[in-house]
Amino acid sequence: MAQHKDDNGFDPETIVDHVTFFRLNAAGIQSVVRSETVWWSVLIELDGISIDQFVDRIRERDYDTFLIVPAAYDSDDRSVVLPFQPVTVFATTDLVQYLNDDRSDLGVATLRVGGIIDEMFLNPDAQSAPLSDIDVAAGTVVQAFVDDGMGIAHDLFRSGPTSSRVYFAQIFDAVPLPASPTSIGRTLERDDINALLTDCTYNGVLDEELFYTRSGQVNLAEDVFSTVANRASHGTHVMGLGAGHEMSGGVDDRPIICAALPSRVVKDTSGVDLLPLVYLSFHILVKQARRFRLPDGGLAPVVFNFSYGNLEGPHDGTGIYATMFERYFGPDAQACAEQPQKAWLTLPAGNANLSRLHAVNGRGLTDTRIKLDLVVLPDDTTPTHVQFWMPSSGPTNPPNFAKIKVRSPFGTSTISIKAQPGQAAEITNDNGARVAWLAYRYVGGTTQRGLVTLSITPTASVEEISDLAPAGIWTIKVRRRAPAGDDPIHIWVDRDDTLPGHGPGGRQAFFDNPDYVRFGPFGAPLPVDPPGTDCPVRRSTTISGFSCGPSPIVVAAYTEQEAVLSDYSAAGPLNPSPHMTPPPREGPDLAARGDDSWVLRGVYSAGSRSGSWVRGSGTSASAPQVARLAAGEIGTSTVDGRTWAQDAVRTHPFALEDSPSVERAGDGGIKLPDGGP
Numbered sequence: 001m002a003q004h005k006d007d008n009g010f011d012p013e014t015i016v017d018h019v020t021f022f023r024l025n026a027a028g029i030q031s032v033v034r035s036e037t038v039w040w041s042v043l044i045e046l047d048g049i050s051i052d053q054f055v056d057r058i059r060e061r062d063y064d065t066f067l068i069v070p071a072a073y074d075s076d077d078r079s080v081v082l083p084f085q086p087v088t089v090f091a092t093t094d095l096v097q098y099l100n101d102d103r104s105d106l107g108v109a110t111l112r113v114g115g116i117i118d119e120m121f122l123n124p125d126a127q128s129a130p131l132s133d134i135d136v137a138a139g140t141v142v143q144a145f146v147d148d149g150m151g152i153a154h155d156l157f158r159s160g161p162t163s164s165r166v167y168f169a170q171i172f173d174a175v176p177l178p179a180s181p182t183s184i185g186r187t188l189e190r191d192d193i194n195a196l197l198t199d200c201t202y203n204g205v206l207d208e209e210l211f212y213t214r215s216g217q218v219n220l221a222e223d224v225f226s227t228v229a230n231r232a233s234h235g236t237h238v239m240g241l242g243a244g245h246e247m248s249g250g251v252d253d254r255p256i257i258c259a260a261l262p263s264r265v266v267k268d269t270s271g272v273d274l275l276p277l278v279y280l281s282f283h284i285l286v287k288q289a290r291r292f293r294l295p296d297g298g299l300a301p302v303v304f305n306f307s308y309g310n311l312e313g314p315h316d317g318t319g320i321y322a323t324m325f326e327r328y329f330g331p332d333a334q335a336c337a338e339q340p341q342k343a344w345l346t347l348p349a350g351n352a353n354l355s356r357l358h359a360v361n362g363r364g365l366t367d368t369r370i371k372l373d374l375v376v377l378p379d380d381t382t383p384t385h386v387q388f389w390m391p392s393s394g395p396t397n398p399p400n401f402a403k404i405k406v407r408s409p410f411g412t413s414t415i416s417i418k419a420q421p422g423q424a425a426e427i428t429n430d431n432g433a434r435v436a437w438l439a440y441r442y443v444g445g446t447t448q449r450g451l452v453t454l455s456i457t458p459t460a461s462v463e464e465i466s467d468l469a470p471a472g473i474w475t476i477k478v479r480r481r482a483p484a485g486d487d488p489i490h491i492w493v494d495r496d497d498t499l500p501g502h503g504p505g506g507r508q509a510f511f512d513n514p515d516y517v518r519f520g521p522f523g524a525p526l527p528v529d530p531p532g533t534d535c536p537v538r539r540s541t542t543i544s545g546f547s548c549g550p551s552p553i554v555v556a557a558y559t560e561q562e563a564v565l566s567d568y569s570a571a572g573p574l575n576p577s578p579h580m581t582p583p584p585r586e587g588p589d590l591a592a593r594g595d596d597s598w599v600l601r602g603v604y605s606a607g608s609r610s611g612s613w614v615r616g617s618g619t620s621a622s623a624p625q626v627a628r629l630a631a632g633e634i635g636t637s638t639v640d641g642r643t644w645a646q647d648a649v650r651t652h653p654f655a656l657e658d659s660p661s662v663e664r665a666g667d668g669g670i671k672l673p674d675g676g677p
Contacts (some may be wrong), residue, residue, distance in 0.1 A: 173226060429467070
């Protein structure tokens with residue numbers, strides 16, 4: 001390995017987002033594309049300008065042919081001016097590079113590049129269409145899901161053989177239809193789904209393979225794939241737990257709306273590829289939910305479920321996901337709405353408790369200098385990202401809180417930077433290709449923290465490329481400096497594993513410090529950090545980065561037969577922030593069933609085809625069960641979602657024998673009433 005070198009072709013201080021810079025300049029982490037033009041999903045935050053004004057500036061610079069603003073943003077969305085307005089767009093590589101340069105002066109405050117979008121799924125000519133109201137009966141509650149592999153034809157989501165309870169489905173990975181009202185994939189209204197059910201039913205039996213082909217979700221000849229083609233799919237399992245009802249019951253007061261995320265985007269479990277389309281999904285579904293009108297003219301209440309987790313972000317309630325969920329589900333969302341709609345969101349706490357993905361350097365907890373052994377595994381076809389979040393500070397002259405040093409395996413290269421604006425360094429291999437990038441940037445808004453990111457290229461690829469990183473132990477040293485005071489520096493490894501139902505891809509990097517105590521005296525994994533430990537690798541503060549905001553209902557998982565919290569269920573507390581005192585939460589709000597027993601991992605729910613049942617585990621399975629209970633009680637509740645969750649623990653208690661702390665289980669376990677799918 002060659003020693004690091006400075007790149008004189010750019011100024012690190014003008015880069016808006018260093019992960020975006022790294023990804024655009026590392027061929028080994030770009031997906032195989034079938035067109036000359038590479039399109040990316042991108043989340044930008046506009047500062048003090050409208051979408052229309054942003055498009056005008058792009059047009060003035062002759063970049064308008066490289067930009068698609070989704071039709072989901074109607075004329076009202078495009079004309080409003082808000083401070084730090086998040087917008088998902090689709091842009092070519094050239095435009096993303098231009099947007100990622102702070103000198104471009106386009107009104108872009110922050111930028112996050114997502115996944116590569118196949119051009120055949122894009123429809124640049126789509127026009128937004130007005131949304132008509134849907135009249136529903138009294139007592140109706142809308143249930144909304146953002147997930148992947150949505151088996152919308154499953155009999156648990158039908159009220160009759162050719163009558164669907166799914167009123168709207170956004171399918172991102174589908175070839176657009178003529179005159180489609182969406183800029184990516186296709187949308188299916190209930191009438192469309194019912195027509196497909198009728199056309200694909202023969203002698204009273206639904207041909208589900210034909211249904212999913214005609215709906216656009218599966219077309220192997222065109223390389224269109226969804227996990228709904230597998231025996232088990234995450235979205236179908238989750239939606240079955242949250243909203244599944246026997247078809248014979250004729251349930252008609254639980255309409256479903258959903259957004260099916262692309263399989264190739266979901267495959268990147270870090271959430272880096274996911275972010276822009278998640279934002280777009282919630283923007284679309286929030287609008288769809290407002291179509292449902294009760295007999296008195298009011299809006300039907302809605303319960304959302306998003307069963308994903310990640311580790312990135314400041315974990316203090318100010319991150320980009322927490323901000324998104326507050327925008328749609330916080331108190332200001334209701335206050336600003338022309339007509340308020342009661343809307344709750346359930347999220348999983350995450351499954352990273354024992355994964356060794358979090359470390360801390362804090363006074364009284366660890367030494368001033370800590371050393372971390374980061375194991376980067378071979379055969380990893382996705383990049384590895386490590387985030388170092390500094391203590392809070394002002395945007396002007398932020399203090400130098402730490403010095404960070406990184407050494408590649410076998411000690412061939414060492415780089416170091418200070419936690420200061422403009423600091424960046426790279427490691428190149430013998431071919432001169434960049435394989436690691438260490439850089440600082442200041443994250444403003446309500447977060448107001450310095451962020452150092454270590455990005456490492458994949459260690460394997462199916463293609464012949466030169467910028468593969470070496471597998472092995474990457475040594476990280478973090479030295480706290482006096483300006484940090486008593487405030488900790490938190491380090492998280494982004495989630496990077498391969499999900500069930502997907503081909504081999506990511507292999508999770510993790511910390512492997514020798515002083516980390518993994519097992520208790522009887523050989524079982526320790527679910528909490530040993531008292532008095534000074535090992536920097538911690539189980540605490542492993543709660544999902546999605547789940548740190550003040551408004552969502554966050555659900556941990558327990559194992560029912562043994563009546564203990566599941567070992568993997570992630571914990572708080574949050575990283576304290578002076579801008580949100582006290583922190584918006586200590587950990588999850590409550591715990592629900594994630595496993596039947598230590599032997600029978602997971603819980604039963606819908607397989608991808610009608611009549612089939614499969615097991616799925618994790619907090620992703622516990623969250624939709626709480627969403628199901630919430631849907632039954634939101635209509636009569638007079639409190640917010642989190643207060644309802646605390647009351648539900650007392651109304652439907654499940655005693656946990658291991659007496660987990662509030663940081664792990666919130667107010668305690670909940671016994672869900674019988675009557676599930």
